[in-house]
Amino acid sequence: MSKIPDRTKFLEDLDNAVNQFLDHKYTKVIAISHNDADGISSLHIIQNLLYRLNISYDYFVYNRSVSWSNYLQGILSKNKTEEIALIFTDVGSNLTELIPIINERKEHFYILDHHEIDVDINAVEIPDNLFFVNPTTAGYDGLDHIAGATLAYMFAKKIKPSVIKQGWLTIIGIAGDTLRSMDNLESFNREIYEELLEEELIEQKKGLLLFGSMHESIKNGLKYSILPFVKGLGGEEDQKLTMFLKNLQINPNKKVVDLDIDEIEKIQNEAHFNSDGYYAVLPQKQGILKFAFEHALLLNILCFKNINAALSIMQRRSTSFYVKGIYYEYIFNLVKNLKTLINLPREENDKAIFVKASGGIPPSNWSDTASFTVINELTDPYKVFFLGGEEKRNHTIKLSVRCSRKYLEKNNGIGVNTIINRIKKELGGMGGGHKLAGGIRLSIPSFNRLKNNTDNFI
């Protein structure tokens, strides 16, 4: 984490992939991407590139539920040919699985990913038909420095500069993966963001940040903001919000984006939170889709509910009634769950916090509730957070495990995936994840041992 990124090395890898792509004349390209906002944005950037190059293409969205070998078996044909290229975006860093497959093929594989790779890059032999670009191998942080869409955009723009016109897609990927305001962008994410501003493909505005509800009235904004979750107002009755705003002499129906500086200051002082700064707007879109964060959130939600709706919404100016319904249902539930969580009993020690969600929060919501609890610092950010409970079906304990960026910084980048691996080694169970988020299933006795001996694992 603390090592200084090697910009030259990363750009060399990128240029090499670009040159290889330009040197070959492919008859067809197969694009494969991840099923989240960043992945869908990356996919659209690559599709736009191929359209401009007049190369025919197929595309697939990979949700990691099957092995690469099974997945690619359904995609690659029996005839091996150098005339076909595959471009992976926001996926493809499971090199242990992928290299043996690629070795057997003649197609050219371009992997543009920002996830941590599962092997030591210097210890593997990269096949001649693989062009692997992953900024984490040059010391970049895949979470903060460069989104999958940022990488896809940099690749596409080098091949065909006119792709820049679709550059606004990049900001959706950045917003979806970083979940941060635009003030906090770093490295390549920041460079590309500034380029897009300069090109007037996106706009930057300053104001009160109530992410999830930037398109709303201030009353609904405070009630349904998920970042920050405003304690005392989030998920409360309309009457409470109206009273709060009337006391400040602010019209509850005034739009969040129309508040003036005085109003923003009054609201933050009175509700004890601090959230003003910059947000990105897509000028050609309307409603929810006008706001980069909300657009990305909607894509992330749709990827789980209806992948075709997620894919088609990118080129739309506004949302359908159906899609809006899915968005609001998600936001309402999340805010309700965060409000519930604050009051649930918790078991806390020096290293970790355990909250039993069973009863209060539906199991399908545990994962997102855990994520937003930690992002909002509703619990101590220097402790690992476990949210879950018993699964009635098989009497095991299912846990969502989260830590904050602050936690990672303090603990030399050792995060959730390492902790889960230690737990599995000692206590059994099934699970996995990345640095900030993961999940594990444990037997009830193992879970009790984890709670009583947290020091052994964290």
Ligand SMILES: [Mn+2]
């Ligand atoms: Mn990503």
